[in-house]
Amino acid sequence: MSSLIIISFVFQTSFIGFFNYFNVIPNFPLILLVIFAMLSDGVTGGTLGFLTGILYDAMIFNIFGLYTLIYFLIGVTIGAISDEMLRENRIVYSVAAGISTVVMHLLLYIILFFLRFRVQSAKSILPNILFETALNTVLVVFVLKFVLYLFDKFNVKA
Numbered sequence: 001m002s003s004l005i006i007i008s009f010v011f012q013t014s015f016i017g018f019f020n021y022f023n024v025i026p027n028f029p030l031i032l033l034v035i036f037a038m039l040s041d042g043v044t045g046g047t048l049g050f051l052t053g054i055l056y057d058a059m060i061f062n063i064f065g066l067y068t069l070i071y072f073l074i075g076v077t078i079g080a081i082s083d084e085m086l087r088e089n090r091i092v093y094s095v096a097a098g099i100s101t102v103v104m105h106l107l108l109y110i111i112l113f114f115l116r117f118r119v120q121s122a123k124s125i126l127p128n129i130l131f132e133t134a135l136n137t138v139l140v141v142f143v144l145k146f147v148l149y150l151f152d153k154f155n156v157k158a
Contacts, residue, residue: 001040002051004036005055006051008031008032009028009029009052013059022128025132026132026139027101027104027136028143029071030071030101031139033045033074033078034074034096035147036048037075037079037082038079038096040079040082041082042076042080045074045075046072046075046076046079049074052071053068053071056068056071066112069111070107074100074103090141093141094141095137096140097136097139098137101132101136105132
């Protein structure tokens with residue numbers, strides 16, 4: 001699971017910029033985190049969220065720990081409540097990915113605002129967040145099919 005997140009992170013930061021439409025790109029590491037947290041428990045979701053956040057903090061942002069905290073909280077929360085959800089239903093994955101995208105951007109905006117960073121007004125970034133949420137909501141179904149295919153091919157138990 002962690003190797004797929006690392007590969008998706010490298011893909012996200014390296015190549016996906018060429019497929020940038022409307023200044024929005026899908027967040028593949030977040031999509032994989034949602035899938036893996038739904039397939040496992042809160043501890044595994046938190047661990048994978050921590051790993052994903054460390055990768056983002058080391059590579060992208062200048063405040064170390066911000067993405068680590070956000071992705072850790074998302075992984076733990078989804079992993080903890082995934083036992084009560086119907087994991088075979090693909091709509092649950094789409095809803096979880098959509099909510100996770102909105103929560104990630106909301107927490108990022110709030111934390112940066114209170115740290116007195118210069119952030120854009122919420123009105124100017126809201127269309128991009130909504131478009132990214134829609135992209136993640138749709139793409140999670142296809143990524144889930146691919147992940148389940150890989151798990152079946154290599155006899156991995158989630």
